[in-house]
Amino acid sequence: MRMNASLVRYLCPGIISLVFSIFSGCTESEKTQFLTQGEQHLQSGDYEQAKSDYMKVLQVAPYNAVAAARLGQIWLEEGDPWRAGVFLKKTVELAPEDSASRFRLAKVYQAIGSENKAREEVLKVLQQPGAKGEAIVTLTELAHTPQEIADAGRMLDDISRKDTASYQLAQANLALRRKDFIAAEIAVNKAIALAPRSPDAHQALGFLKLLEKDGGEAAEAFKIATELAPARSPIKVSYAAFLKEIAGADAAATYLKGVTQKAPDFFSAWIALARIALEQQAYDETLSYLSNVLSRDPQNLEAQEVQSDLWLAQDQPERAILILGNLQKGQRDLPEINYRLGKAYLQQKKFTEAAEALKQALSRNPDLIEAILTKAKLDLETGQPDLAVNALQELLKKHPNLKPAQELLEEAQRAGRPESAPSP
DSSP states (O other): OOOOOOHHHHSOHHHHHHHTSOOSSOOHHHHHHHHHHHHHHHHHTOHHHHHHHHHHHHHHOTTOHHHHHHHHHHHHHHTOHHHHHHHHHHHHHHOTTOHHHHHHHHHHHHHTTOHHHHHHHHHHHHHSSSOOHHHHHHHHHTOOSHHHHHHHHHHHHTOSOOSSHHHHHHHHHHHHHTTOHHHHHHHHHHHHHHOTTOHHHHHHHHHHHHHTTOHHHHHHHHHHHHHHSOTTOHHHHHHHHHHHHHHOHHHHHHHHHHHHHHOTTOHHHHHHHHHHHHHTTOHHHHHHHHHHHHTTOTTOHHHHHHHHHHHHHTTOHHHHHHHHHHHHHTTOOOHHHHHHHHHHHHHTTOHHHHHHHHHHHHHHOTTOHHHHHHHHHHHHHTTOHHHHHHHHHHHHHHOTTOHHHHHHHHHHHHHHSOOOOOOO
């Protein structure tokens, strides 16, 4: 899920006040005990108990940077960057030298699509002493313009340790930006030689093999990556997406169920399962998978978005609007939310409201494909096929194989043709 938004603007103020207010419940002497217990539970993988321990620390010491940092780490690994961002932002305010938390905050910004903020935090990490491997890799991931690519290249040249997997992966990213696939593969293979158990290196090889249209080697590389990855790694969700393409939705769902058995609090895996069930119109299953997220994390943005998609699929736009409206009230006026509101209003034939919501979505993200398609449907519904044709033709220039756009364009072109004149 990628969202062009500022975390500073959209973090829920209610969560912040809840977390960083003083409550009664534990004494100062118990703070150390809960910190110790939290660390033990974190190391053992019992994230839910660890969160409880660290929250008890914040109840008596609301400005404890260690507890805030650990809560940010846990929420990020479980798959909720929004909640993670609350804690990590507070952590770097309390402990600016905590480069690990600052790097995680950068990953939060990257996850929600706020890449400028992500770049700012990564550059701050790179200015601090200590290891810079993961940070320089992320900086190259965030480099898109020629200037950004050149700047990242110069910073990479300044790295003293070049015999690391991170350095080689960063080199591979820049080579890909230059479309030099041979150099990228050489760098990735060096990364694997330097760190044979690096899931990131094997995943990078998988993506390269996909670009080379070598499905067999890509599958093997992705399989190794997911086996090496931690229980709550995004690599596992990426592997499920790959499985879905090559082996079908059922194979992906079976794999994801295995992931959730080992990590029941890995929200990203449950949401991926919900999306698959929704595509298969297994609505009860969709709701069941979402409940595994929302029962633990009622504020989870992505789960609520999928829940609104479920109500729209069941032709219950009023329920979708209720969810989406509440998200907007929580200062999450994001393109994805506005697009869904537009779709819901269109189902209700409320064309004015639909047009306004889609306008808001496209003003924030002009390239949001779903919003462009929904706007084209609205134009058709309101007797403006020429507008739909123009928008869809522009979309297909960027995404020529986008089947929904092709089908909708044909419909718009038919609607825009004048009826044949009667024969004399």
